[in-house]
Amino acid sequence: MTDVGVAIEQVETGGRGALRMFLRNKAAVVGLVVFSLIVLVTIFGPGLYGISANKMVAKPFLGPGSELAPLLGTDYLGRDILAGVIGGGRATLLVAAVAAAMTMTIGIVVGSLAGYFGGWIDALLMRFTEIFQVMPGLLFSMVVIFLLGPGTRNETLAIGLTLWPLAARLARAEFLRLRELEYVKAARAIGCSDLRIMFRTILPNAMPPLLVSATLTVVIAILFHSGLAFLGMVDVNTISWGSMLGKNRGYTLTAWWMVFFPGIAIVITGLSISLVGDGLQDAFNPKLRGR
């Protein structure tokens, strides 16, 4: 469990109590363990399992448990479903992680400027944010990929550019609330620069809700990338859970296992991260427990 402690303490600012609260929350710890396992499987699994997800290994349309079939059966080309489930998380998790980082960065920069300075800067930035909120997210990221072409970089860009408004609104609300507090006024009184107050005084205290939102953003980014892969909008040479669902969905009437297992992988991954986010929320804000 040492990795748990490290992950929390890096972002925690003086909250040993919060860490203890988090570790006491069984569901959250289970979520963290499961997610760590998924990450490990995604990184080392394909090498250990040794069978390529792109290679025909047995007869097509073999269900799990039938003779000569791999554990989870084969798809319409005779490829091993288990190999796809093991290797299919790599592209999605990578894109989702970078896109979520990008989302939080844009969100925090826009939100902190708007919340801290207020006035016309706030009005302008919030109008700008609203533009991105009224465009349906999936459609917008589809358009970005359509115009820029697929590939890891553009997929990340497409998702990151779509998801940031939520983080911006949250960061703005936190900055609006915190800038009126005594210690911020004190920092201003002793002549700290705006930049220092924003990022050294306010930001650390705004981190808890932003961190919770970051975990949710990762889940949403995973769903987005899976959705884009499902639609066939991402790089066709990369196997991912979403693309497995998209390519095999024509055979759902007879071969449920081709879609069931990749989809369950997405759900379990998302759920484990959601549980961590929920645990963080409770730990940071015990009053809201069970809400």
Place this chain on the structure above:
Amino acid sequence: MTALARGIGSRLGQAIGLLLAVVVVVFFLIQLAPGDAALYLAGDQGVGDAEFLARVRADYGLDQPLLVQLGTYIGNVAQLNLGESTYFNEPVLGLIIERLFATVLLAGTSLIFAVGLGVAIGVYTARRPESPMSSAATVASLVGFSTPVFYSAIMFIVVFAAKWRLLPVGGIEDVRYDGNWVGETIDLLQHLVLPALSLGIIYLAIYSRLARASMLEVLESDYIRTARAKGARERVVVYKHALRNAIIPVITAAGLQVGNLLSGALLVEVVFAWPGIGRLAVDSIFRRDSPTLLGIMIFSSAMVIVANLLTDLVYRIIDPRIRVGGSR
């Protein structure tokens, strides 16, 4: 009433400004893409010499300065001209309107299902915070939040259409009922059940949790204690006094989620071959029909803006405190 009217007026102005901004963003997105319409047409017709390109660019106004092009584009959109599909050779707006009913039917049914049942579950579980139903609702909301809508849709097909053969696998109508409107309506509803359920169940998970949280908070407030203290019946306290305030965050969320709802509808339309604008958008991408794709982008943004306006209106009716000030 004048304050209400003024509030709505200023919102309307903002909405138009917002739509204009979306059009500008879409215009600049087009500029980001490599190549232009002239190159596309050249590829289409197999002639690519410089003279042809120059002629096409002049014909389409692509040799004009960018700002002039932007002005023309905005002018066209303002006259409800979203351009012409390069695949159908028809006005994009007409293509969208033909498919609008299917999308609105799907998204609307899902939303009503999710909000209605979500509030009911929320109220039920908020009154019994320790019941197993309550923890089940919390778990279900987390699972719902993490489940891709296209996955729930596919699994619904596997169970209800493939295994049990209860409901149609996809499409919106069956030809055998042609001409008989009772049969046609029943047929449409049968085709609607699975798509609406797959989309609605995700939002049901979200709204039931939200309704529960908001109901729990309201039930703890002073005015509810007062109502109970003066001896109001529990039923009246919960359904009349508490529900009215508790439902506001749910309506806010539902209004803000319309964009996401349309994104979800797009995926569901693809799974069920539902003839809506989302599927048209996906098809347009594979046909490289950018006028249609971008037209749908602008049109659906307008739908979201209208939905936000309506939410705002509903608020102002439910909650008198919002009428003045009106900022979020």
